[in-house]
Amino acid sequence: MTELIRTAIPGLLAWYRVNKREMPWRDTPDFWKVWVSEIMLQQTQVETVRPYFTEFISKFPDVHSLARAEEQEVLKAWEGLGYYTRARNLQKAARKVSAEMNGQLPKSFSRLLDLPGLGPYSAAAIASIVFKEPVPAVDGNVLRVFTRLTELGDDISRPQTRTLVFGILSDVISGFPPGDFNQAMMELGAIVCKPRQPDCPVCPLNRICASHKNGTQLRFPVKKKAAVKPHHLIGVGICMREGKVLIAKRHEKQMLAGLWEFPGGKIENGETEEECILREMREETGLTVELVRKIAKTDHAFTHFSITLNAWLCNWVSGEAQPLSGSEIRWILPEELDDYPFPKANKVIIKEFRSAVK
Ligand code: SF4
Structure with missing residues (x-):
């Protein structure tokens, strides 16, 4: 399966170069912008994040400025974006990086995971985009693309499924530019392989996609029904x-x-x-x-x-x-x-x- 997917990656990367959306945090060597954007993008759509990101970066242009800020100031800048633990953890991590790491992020996926607020997805996104480490970032978009591509019927809410996909994509990614690979997979999930209307005719992976071939796109990903919320x-x-x-x-x-x-x-x-x-x-x-x-x-x-x-x-x-x-x-x-x-x-x-x- 790994080899088959690898044959389609050059096409995916070419598609990405032409079709990627402009984002203020994209194609920048500034780790701070990539870091802030990845935290803001957790559970939040790109269009919602845009204005917050611009304001936040102009208020806190580097890791030290966030480290020095009052927590209330940070929460005010995050107001309305939701999931406020993200803002509090980002500041905790910024304080650690500013005080103990000379303002520089650790340069590996595994060490990034030690910072507050960085889980496997965000750590992989930062490690691959900023430090070119070949580690796959597996978010909801990537899981949708992958499970449709392979007709994998495992429940994506189970950590084991994420681990399985992470393992397979770890083999797929090697030899390709890792930041572009991850962003291309995510972008494909966001704008082509959409939850209800996958646009298969324009998809660069359609040649190898099992669910496209079998007309089963909407059966994937499989996700356990959430309990009714109180x-x-x-x-x-x-x-x-x-x-x-x-x-x-x-x-x-x-x-x-x-x-x-x-x-x-x-x-x-x-x-x-x-x-x-x-x-x-x-x-x-x-x-x-x-x-x-x-x-x-x-x-x-x-x-x-x-x-x-x-x-x-x-x-x-x-x-x-x-x-x-x-x-x-x-x-x-x-x-x-x-x-x-x-x-x-x-x-x-x-x-x-x-x-x-x-
Ligand atoms: S061919 Fe269709 S279902 Fe398969 S990855 Fe592309 S958009 Fe998704």
């Missing part, structure tokens, strides 16, 4: 006191750590939104509040669950705000909200809050 209803209080609004910072160990939010929590069984918010405000901040009116309802999906946020404007009645369940709590002016990083779902609430208090 959905949570959340009550959120936007509490005002003397023209200021209360915000809380999420704990180090919580999801979305380091980001700010309005206090609130899950609506318990048998509880109304209103009861939930009064209880959560008491439990999370020690405040007694009175509800004014509902100002926003918004849905948001995370990887393993989804939520509906129900946000109510409220007024402070008594008590001194304390960070009982968050790590920090602040009264700020409404116009200062833009200075703090918030999760995406809170952006809708902030917009509605601004119109409500105008």
Whole structure:
């Protein structure tokens, strides 16, 4: 199988040279740009990443500038891109590289894996693009191309399948420019071998593709059906006191750590939104509040669950705000909200809050 695939790689590379999309991190010798882009591209589409990447690089032009930055500044630059652990890990890794490695990345796949936030895919992408190491980067696009090419029916959500594909492509890649090989496979998956509409007639691999030959493209890749995600209803209080609004910072160990939010929590069984918010405000901040009116309802999906946020404007009645369940709590002016990083779902609430208090 390896030899058959290898016969089609020159055609794939020629196709890539002509058809690759222009990207600000492509064809650069700057490891910092490649590194940042690979982290941003994890679970995120190229078009979403573009504006974030440009802003991020102009704010943090090299590894040292990110290492020196305040974490809040980094989260603010990442705000809206999601999966914030990526930003926190990127900064941890940048601090390590800046302080212990003289600002230079380790030059091998296996040593890159020691840095926070770099898994096999990102480490292979960086090692192959920047250091020309012949190691395959196996992401979702590559798995789709490979399983269609070979009609491999193994479940791609199993680590063993990834290991198997990694092993075979490790043999295929040798002798070809590794950065171009990996980017060509990924680009092919992104723009030709698409999930629902593979464009086989223009594909440079169609001559050797088993699923194209047999008309089985849409049966691959095989992936175990994901369990139904739980959905949570959340009550959120936007509490005002003397023209200021209360915000809380999420704990180090919580999801979305380091980001700010309005206090609130899950609506318990048998509880109304209103009861939930009064209880959560008491439990999370020690405040007694009175509800004014509902100002926003918004849905948001995370990887393993989804939520509906129900946000109510409220007024402070008594008590001194304390960070009982968050790590920090602040009264700020409404116009200062833009200075703090918030999760995406809170952006809708902030917009509605601004119109409500105008
Ligand atoms: S021939 Fe079709 S199914 Fe096969 S790799 Fe190309 S686009 Fe995908």
